[in-house]
Amino acid sequence: MTLIAYQQALEIIRSRSKTVSETETVELDAAVGRCLAAPVIAQFDSPKFDNSAVDGYAVFHHQDLAAGTTLRIAGTIAAGDLPTQTFGPGESARVFTGGYLPRSCAAAAMQENVDVHDKTIVLRASLTPGENVRKQGTEFRTGGLLAMPGDVVGPGTIACAASQHFQKLVCVRKPKTAVFSTGDEIVRPGSSASDSQIYDSNAPMLCALVQIFGGEVSESRIVRDSFHALQEALQAASEQNDLIVTAGGVSVGDRDYLPSVVEKLGVVHFHKVSLKPGKPVLFGTIGNADIVCLPGNPASAFVCAHLFVRAALEAMLGQNRPHPRCTIALRGDVATGNRDEFFRCVLQDGEAVIHGEQASFGVQSLMQADCLVHVPAKTHHKSGELRTAIILR
Numbered sequence: 001m002t003l004i005a006y007q008q009a010l011e012i013i014r015s016r017s018k019t020v021s022e023t024e025t026v027e028l029d030a031a032v033g034r035c036l037a038a039p040v041i042a043q044f045d046s047p048k049f050d051n052s053a054v055d056g057y058a059v060f061h062h063q064d065l066a067a068g069t070t071l072r073i074a075g076t077i078a079a080g081d082l083p084t085q086t087f088g089p090g091e092s093a094r095v096f097t098g099g100y101l102p103r104s105c106a107a108a109a110m111q112e113n114v115d116v117h118d119k120t121i122v123l124r125a126s127l128t129p130g131e132n133v134r135k136q137g138t139e140f141r142t143g144g145l146l147a148m149p150g151d152v153v154g155p156g157t158i159a160c161a162a163s164q165h166f167q168k169l170v171c172v173r174k175p176k177t178a179v180f181s182t183g184d185e186i187v188r189p190g191s192s193a194s195d196s197q198i199y200d201s202n203a204p205m206l207c208a209l210v211q212i213f214g215g216e217v218s219e220s221r222i223v224r225d226s227f228h229a230l231q232e233a234l235q236a237a238s239e240q241n242d243l244i245v246t247a248g249g250v251s252v253g254d255r256d257y258l259p260s261v262v263e264k265l266g267v268v269h270f271h272k273v274s275l276k277p278g279k280p281v282l283f284g285t286i287g288n289a290d291i292v293c294l295p296g297n298p299a300s301a302f303v304c305a306h307l308f309v310r311a312a313l314e315a316m317l318g319q320n321r322p323h324p325r326c327t328i329a330l331r332g333d334v335a336t337g338n339r340d341e342f343f344r345c346v347l348q349d350g351e352a353v354i355h356g357e358q359a360s361f362g363v364q365s366l367m368q369a370d371c372l373v374h375v376p377a378k379t380h381h382k383s384g385e386l387r388t389a390i391i392l393r
Contacts, residue, residue, distance in 0.1 A: 003274040006340045010311050012269050013283055017290050017315035020242060022173040028162060031153045031169045035214060035317040038170035040147040040161055045137035050101040052077075053132045056111040057121050058095045060087040060104050065127040073119050077101070092121055101133060108132035150320035152214070174216035175242035175316045179206045180223045180233060182249035182258065183296060188222060201363060202247035202301050206294075209305045213313045215243065225255040234265055238286040242316055245309055248296030251280040258293050262286060274377060276339045277360040278304040283312075290316075297360035303342050306372060306390060328352045328389045330373050334381040341377075344369035345389070352389055 004012075023037040052058065057073070064071055071092040077083050079098035087093060087104070095101070095108060107127040114121040140146065146160055147153075153169060161169060181203040187193045188200055200222060207217045218241055223233045230249070237244050249258045250271075259282055262268050266286035273281050277300035282293035292309050294301040314322055329351045334343070344365040345352035352373045356365030371389040375381050 003272045006275050009273045013311045014315045017312045020316050025168050026171045034153045034171040036151045037172045042144040043164045046139040047134045051134050052095045052099045052108045054110045056109045057092045058105050061089045062106045067126045069123045150318050172317050176218045177210045177215040177243040178237040178241045179220040180246045182223050184225045213310045215313050227257045230261045238289040244291040246293045247301045250293040274339045276341045298363045300360040302366045325388050327386045329384050330387045336379045341375050342372045345373045346370050
């Protein structure tokens with residue numbers, strides 16, 4: 001197949017990935033990272049009532065706001081108190097941040113801006129009407145949309161939902177994902193390896209990434225370089241999962257059987273992308289499961305997982321926004337060939353710096369990288385020019 005552009009590959013994945021329709025109710029303290037399936041609607045105003053933005057003194061009448069005004073301290077309002085008394089002209093109340101303020105309150109003076117004399121205060125500076133008063137409903141009103149389906153729940157979402165008395169959120173079911181490493185040369189960590197074998201780093205890494213991206217790993221194992229073994233594994237996985245992710249066996253070697261296996265069992269949407277690292281990546285469908293086949297070199301698998309596995313899971317979950325990109329200066333001169341390149345970089349003094357072994361076999365840079373920086377094909381990048389980056393941490 002002809003190499004397709006990186007952006008075209010993303011669009012194919014986003015348009016063809018099957019959306020998960022099932023939902024589940026999740027306890028608030030377990031909802032971080034989940035994708036909402038139902039809107040979060042405000043149950044009451046925020047702030048819920050007028051309250052003080054400062055520790056200080058509430059002033060209740062507009063004629064008492066001028067500098068030099070002397071006011072009697074007629075009461076105290078702490079956070080959680082519900083005052084029942086009425087305050088008249090010439091009176092103030094000691095108030096603490098978050099304390100309930102009657103609607104009649106004209107302003108609140110910071111304690112640093114008053115002189116206290118026994119049971120009176122003197123304003124050092126004039127107050128403007130409403131100063132230091134958080135008015136009811138200024139953030140949002142009852143019935144307002146706080147979060148919508150497709151939003152990913154973060155700590156801020158949880159704080160907002162908790163403040164509105166939500167104990168649970170309705171979320172999209174996590175896509176069930178099977179992860180396979182392929183190859184006769186790899187063994188699981190903890191097993192015995194011959195001098196010609198290596199320990200599998202891809203499956204553990206991809207399982208971690210799938211979970212970060214919002215999926216649920218249902219199984220993870222090594223499949224040997226055999227057409228029959230791969231066919232059997234993929235057929236079984238397609239009947240139990242929403243997504244299959246593989247590493248290795250997808251290029252042009254004599255034992256790279258995956259493209260022909262996927263083609264036999266289902267359909268290949270694309271195979272080979274104009275990308276470095278990661279040219280051999282494949283995306284297809286087998287039965288009800290989508291499949292992303294990644295190259296076997298760890299750096300290639302890592303980069304392509306961030307680009308394509310994440311995109312597939314985002315589409316399955318119905319996420320509103322793809323993982324955010326940013327623009328950053330890339331230090332150093334770089335010339336790219338006929339393929340787009342993603343460099344593993346660390347952040348230093350506001351710039352991205354290419355770091356560590358950039359060949360596709362390298363693993364140390366995967367641990368150290370802060371971001372992936374995209375430099376398009378046939379580009380003569382000059383140090384300090386701005387490039388698009390995917391933040392990894």
